[in-house]
Amino acid sequence: xxxxxxxxxxxxxxxxxxxxxxxxxxxxxxxxxxxxxxxxxxxxxxxxxxxxxxxxxxxxxxxxxxxxxxxxxxxxxxxxxxxxxxxxxxxxxxxxxxxxxxxxxxxxxxxxxxxxxxxxxxxxxxxxxxxx
Numbered sequence: 050x051x052x053x054x055x056x057x058x059x060x061x062x063x064x065x066x067x068x069x070x071x072x073x074x075x076x077x078x079x080x081x082x083x084x085x086x087x088x089x090x091x092x093x094x095x096x097x098x099x100x101x102x103x104x105x106x107x108x109x110x111x112x113x114x115x116x117x118x119x120x121x122x123x124x125x126x127x128x129x130x131x132x133x134x135x136x137x138x139x140x141x142x143x144x145x146x147x148x149x150x151x152x153x154x155x156x157x158x159x160x161x162x163x164x165x166x167x168x169x170x171x172x173x174x175x176x177x178x179x180x181x
Contacts, residue, residue, distance in 0.1 A: 051110065051111040051112075052108055052109070052110065052111065052139075052140040052143050052152075053108070053109055053110070053111050053114035053137050053138065053139060053140060054106060054107070054108055054109075054137070054138040054139075054140050055105075055106070055107045055108075055109055055114050055117045055118050055121070055135065055136075055137050055138075056104065056105070056106050056107075056135070056136050056137075056138060057104070057105045057106075057118075057121045057125070057133060057134065057135040057136075058084060058086070058102050058103070058104050058105075058133040058134055059102060059103055059105065059121065059125040059132070059133040060102060060103075060125065060127070060131065060132065060133060061083075061101055061102060061103050063124060063125045063127070064081065064103050064105075066124045066125075067105065067120075067121055067124040067125055068081075069124075070120050070121075070123070070124045071107070071117070071120060071121070071124075074116065074117065074120050076107055076109070076117060078107075079105055079106065079107050080105070080106045080107075081103050081104070081105055082103065082104045082106075083101065083102075083103055083104075084101075084102050084103065084104045085099045085100065085101055085102070086099055086100070086102065087099050087100065088130075088131065089130045089131070100131060102131075102133055105121065108140065108143065114137045115137070118135045118137050121135050122135055
């Protein structure tokens with residue numbers, strides 16, 4: 050299995066642009082969460098010093114993970130401290146909750162990342178409601 054988890058923390062103000070570019074790339078689903086934190090722009094003496102960002106997570110075939118990461122970097126870049134980051138992490142095991150089966154491969158046309166299992170029903174896992 051060679052599945053990657055592309056995870057990014059970006060400014061909330063760039064989320065729509067990032068989503069639009071990922072959709073044009075063919076990513077069928079993402080998970081977005083609101084997060085708070087600090088990095089190089091932190092000012093500990095200011096009330097409410099932690100900044101609000103969003104976390105984006107996408108499970109993808111390893112062959113597509115780099116392109117997804119580069120798309121996020123390009124879409125989210127402002128050049129100002131606090132733009133965020135993107136990481137590409139290995140996935141050791143991937144289960145479909147609906148039936149509890151382990152999925153072994155992510156496939157689809159270039160730029161499309163539907164999870165498909167190496168199981169008897171062969172039914173692809175699709176994001177529902179915009180969530181993976």
